[in-house]
Amino acid sequence: MTRADGGRWVCNVNVHGVGVPTRPLEEGEDEVWVSVEQLEGLLDAAVGRPEVVITFDDGNISDLEIGLPMLLERGLTARFYPCAGLMGEPGRLDESDIRELHAAGMVIGSHGWRHRDWRTLGRDPVGAPAAEELVRARQTLERVIGAEVTEVAVPFGSYDRHVVSALRRTGASRVYTSDGGWARPGAWLQARTSIRADHGGDFPSRVMSHRPGPRRRLRGRAAQLAKRLRG
Ligand SMILES: [Zn+2]
Numbered sequence: 001m002t003r004a005d006g007g008r009w010v011c012n013v014n015v016h017g018v019g020v021p022t023r024p025l026e027e028g029e030d031e032v033w034v035s036v037e038q039l040e041g042l043l044d045a046a047v048g049r050p051e052v053v054i055t056f057d058d059g060n061i062s063d064l065e066i067g068l069p070m071l072l073e074r075g076l077t078a079r080f081y082p083c084a085g086l087m088g089e090p091g092r093l094d095e096s097d098i099r100e101l102h103a104a105g106m107v108i109g110s111h112g113w114r115h116r117d118w119r120t121l122g123r124d125p126v127g128a129p130a131a132e133e134l135v136r137a138r139q140t141l142e143r144v145i146g147a148e149v150t151e152v153a154v155p156f157g158s159y160d161r162h163v164v165s166a167l168r169r170t171g172a173s174r175v176y177t178s179d180g181g182w183a184r185p186g187a188w189l190q191a192r193t194s195i196r197a198d199h200g201g202d203f204p205s206r207v208m209s210h211r212p213g214p215r216r217r218l219r220g221r222a223a224q225l226a227k228r229l230r231g
Contacts, residue, residue, distance in 0.1 A: 009182045011208050012053045012192035013042060014153075018062040023091025026115075032196050036066060038203075042195055045204030047074050051185075052208055054078040055176055055192060057111050057153050059086060059093045068104060077105050081153035081176070084140040085113035085132070095144045102145040109151030109176075113137045117156055118163045134170045152176070153192075161231040164189075179227070181220040189228070191220065 016032040017025075018039045025033065046052040054071075056063045059082025071078055080101050088094035093101075102108050112118065112133040121130040134152075141149040150173035154163070157178025167175055179191035193207050 007051075007185065010051050010053050010185050010190070011049075011182050012055060012176065012190055013046075013204075013207060014055045014057055014176070014178065014192040014194040015039060015042070015067065016056075016058055016194065017060040018066045021091065022061060023089075030197060032194050034195050034197055034199070038195060038197075038199065038201075039066065039070060041201055042204045043070050043074050043076060045208055046076060049208060053190075055153060056080045057155075058115065059083055059098070059111065061091050061093060061097070064093060064097045064101060068101060068106070071106070072104065077107070079107040079109055079151065079176075081109045081111035081151075082141070083111045083113060083115050083155075084137040084144075086115065087140075087144075098141070098144050102147065107151065108141055108145050108147075108149055109153060109174075110138045110141055110149055111153050112155050115155050117158045118154060118166075119158050119160050121163075121166075130166055134166055134172075138170075150174070154178070157192075159227055161229050164228050177224075177227075179220065179224055181216065189224065191224065 015034065016029065018034055019036050021033060046054055054076065056067055056078060063080055067078065082093050082098060086092045098108060113136060116133060118133060121133060138149045150171065152167065152172045153176040159177065174190060175188060176190045176192050178194055180193045181191050183190045195203060
């Protein structure tokens with residue numbers, strides 16, 4: 001990618017847990033749990049690349065213990081999306097950890113309340129489960145950091161038109177998915193690519209090397225549209 005493209009595309013890369021897990025993992029979580037070396041490689045590659053956005057989902061304690069020092073060493077900032085209802089559980093960030101990330105200049109957004117699949121919340125966006133996941137979670141994080149929390153990252157990247165409409169109605173300013181590929185900087189829906197345990201050392205250069213060509217762009221848009229419309 002050339003510098004001239006920098007303002008037109010962003011490359012969002014998502015991180016889950018890092019290092020040795022300190023809690024029993026949920027099903028499939030080991031597939032996205034990466035090594036310290038993998039995170040180092042990713043962050044090294046992001047230095048001097050303002051179009052690369054690093055996000056951390058799930059509020060694992062490794063965000064603070066491993067991710068934050070590595071980011072600060074490199075002069076990078078990242079966006080963190082913890083689940084408000086899991087704060088303080090074993091292996092997860094607690095309130096003061098989240099305040100520490102925020103005080104260090106990191107952006108705090110919401111990943112919902114208890115890591116539920118938002119497609120199962122029911123159709124009523126102000127019904128109890130949806131209100132907890134989409135409203136209470138954000139309000140709780142706002143209380144914790146003493147600042148507005150308007151961004152969300154969708155658990156499991158699972159959304160449909162009902163989720164999209166509930167997110168719009170509850171005032172989310174930006175929504176990170178897991179659709180892969182690059183995104184327009186101002187887009188409300190931001191596709192991300194997750195770093196996975198089986199990714200080799202060439203992952204950062206592969207994911208960051210080119211902005212999408214017309215064909216990939218079209219494919220990405222078609223996949224996103226299909227999810228936005230399904231219900
Ligand atoms: Zn998650």
